[in-house]
Amino acid sequence: MKDKGSxxxxxxxxxxxxxxxxxxxxxxxxxxQFWQLPAIQKAQTILFYASSSFEVDxxxxxxxxxxxxxxxxxxxxEQNQRNLIPTVISSMEDVHKGTYGINEPLSNxxxxxxxxxxxxxxxxxxxFDKQYNRLGRGAGYYDRFLSTLPKxxxxxxxxxxxQLTESLxxxxxxxxxxxxxxx
Numbered sequence: 173m174k175d176k177g178s179x180x181x182x183x184x185x186x187x188x189x190x191x192x193x194x195x196x197x198x199x200x201x202x203x204x205q206f207w208q209l210p211a212i213q214k215a216q217t218i219l220f221y222a223s224s225s226f227e228v229d230x231x232x233x234x235x236x237x238x239x240x241x242x243x244x245x246x247x248x249x250e251q252n253q254r255n256l257i258p259t260v261i262s263s264m265e266d267v268h269k270g271t272y273g274i275n276e277p278l279s280n281x282x283x284x285x286x287x288x289x290x291x292x293x294x295x296x297x298x299x300f301d302k303q304y305n306r307l308g309r310g311a312g313y314y315d316r317f318l319s320t321l322p323k324x325x326x327x328x329x330x331x332x333x334x335q336l337t338e339s340l341x342x343x344x345x346x347x348x349x350x351x352x353x354x355x
Contacts, residue, residue: 219293266278
């Protein structure tokens, strides 16, 4: 399997086959490692993604970020612009099912952030390699968004152990992350 389409099918299948108990156990380990990163400890504003039921559970991290007094944002998907808008939330009650059935903040231009306001971005992916490349879902939202970030913003992927591979096929537009946490 060298083409991205086949890899997406393969990793999505593995994600959906993992038991909920294993996913939650590994998610807790990943969250512990996440909060040990010095850049995350220093970060004031973190853009998370709202995980689906088979992804690394980001809700644990979001709740802890609130506890630590961090400013928390989630992306709003602008489907027509193929863009992500980081938007501050004050609790998970500010979230609803949005584009593609993904939980996202209610649209509020007053709560939108510029990329320069971010300190860290937690990035979803179906697979990651040892060079911190990621395989996304194929629409390019995150690659476009990541290409606009200042170099000072740390980008962190979260993955279960089976989502890590030696190398992934990449193209010129694919953006490499700063860190991938495996659990």
